[in-house]
Amino acid sequence: MSLLTVEHLTQQFGGLKAVDDVSLHVEPGELVALIGPNGAGKTTLFNMLTGVNRPTSGQITFTTDKGDVAIGKQRADQVAALGMSRTFQNIRLFSDLNVLDNIKIAMTHRTHENFFETELRLPSFYKKEGNIDAEARELLADFDLNTYARSKAGALPYGLQRRVEIVRALATKPRLLFLDEPAAGMNPEETAELTALIRRIRNDYGTAVILIEHDMSLVMNLAQRIYVLDHGSLIANGTPAEIQSNKAVVAAYLGGDADAEG
Numbered sequence: 314m315s316l317l318t319v320e321h322l323t324q325q326f327g328g329l330k331a332v333d334d335v336s337l338h339v340e341p342g343e344l345v346a347l348i349g350p351n352g353a354g355k356t357t358l359f360n361m362l363t364g365v366n367r368p369t370s371g372q373i374t375f376t377t378d379k380g381d382v383a384i385g386k387q388r389a390d391q392v393a394a395l396g397m398s399r400t401f402q403n404i405r406l407f408s409d410l411n412v413l414d415n416i417k418i419a420m421t422h423r424t425h426e427n428f429f430e431t432e433l434r435l436p437s438f439y440k441k442e443g444n445i446d447a448e449a450r451e452l453l454a455d456f457d458l459n460t461y462a463r464s465k466a467g468a469l470p471y472g473l474q475r476r477v478e479i480v481r482a483l484a485t486k487p488r489l490l491f492l493d494e495p496a497a498g499m500n501p502e503e504t505a506e507l508t509a510l511i512r513r514i515r516n517d518y519g520t521a522v523i524l525i526e527h528d529m530s531l532v533m534n535l536a537q538r539i540y541v542l543d544h545g546s547l548i549a550n551g552t553p554a555e556i557q558s559n560k561a562v563v564a565a566y567l568g569g570d571a572d573a574e575g
């Protein structure tokens with residue numbers, strides 16, 4: 314049973330089919346990359362899968378503990394509560410808060426704080442607060458971020474901010490993590506650290522990851538399977554070795570005739 318099943322998904326903006334009849338699947342614990350030239354429809358596809366945009370047509374099915382759920386009519390926060398978590402192309406940390414509080418906010422969301430407990434400061438509030446604090450510190454330590462717990466998120470170097478953002482996405486205990494261009498703007502050293510981080514998320518936490526990325530060495534190093542989008546349509550799906558030797562993919566990237574069969 315796939316973790317995520319996407320069938321015939323289409324997003325139309327006026328006369329433009331930004332995503333055109335896309336079908337794909339992600340297995341539990343799998344590391345999948347979504348690649349394609351600029352404007353291919355990658356972010357638009359992510360936006361539909363994570364509840365940011367409503368699809369024009371097609372089905373998205375996500376397998377949760379409580380069975381299969383059709384994605385498409387929920388708000389983004391409801392999709393997150395089902396077990397999907399996401400980072401964006403532009404870092405969206407609370408830049409004025411410290412790193413620890415950024416992680417704790419994500420965890421608080423997960424535990425569905427009870428209004429009365431919180432407002433009346435009932436004993437159960439302090440117990441939960443203590444648990445969240447300990448759990449957040451543990452997560453930071455696990456990813457070598459504990460020395461930055463009290464640092465203002467917005468003041469950290471770019472690579473570290475990305476790291477915090479990814480760890481924060483993990484704080485909601487997702488079954489599937491969406492990363493939108495995690496290596497954008499990183500130097501080679503930061504990219505190497507990022508590669509190790511993503512691999513650890515998959516290996517140690519068993520979280521499935523689907524990532525959009527333009528850095529081909531990162532993609533070829535990390536992904537078990539790759540989907541290639543071009544002009545809204547999927548033109549290939551395969552292992553890194555298969556994708557590298559696929560003529561349609563090469564043609565799409567070089568801007569030539571993409572009809573060649575791979």
Ligand SMILES: Nc1ncnc2c1ncn2[C@@H]1O[C@H](COP(=O)(O)OP(=O)(O)OP(=O)(O)O)[C@@H](O)[C@H]1O
Binds near residue numbers: 353
């Ligand atoms: N809200 C929108 N309204 C109209 N057109 C849109 C909208 N969002 C995206 N598009 C168009 O849809 C197409 C796909 O864009 P999208 O951002 O999904 O591509 P992408 O593959 O993520 O590109 P990049 O790699 O540059 O981030 C583009 O032609 C874009 O201009």
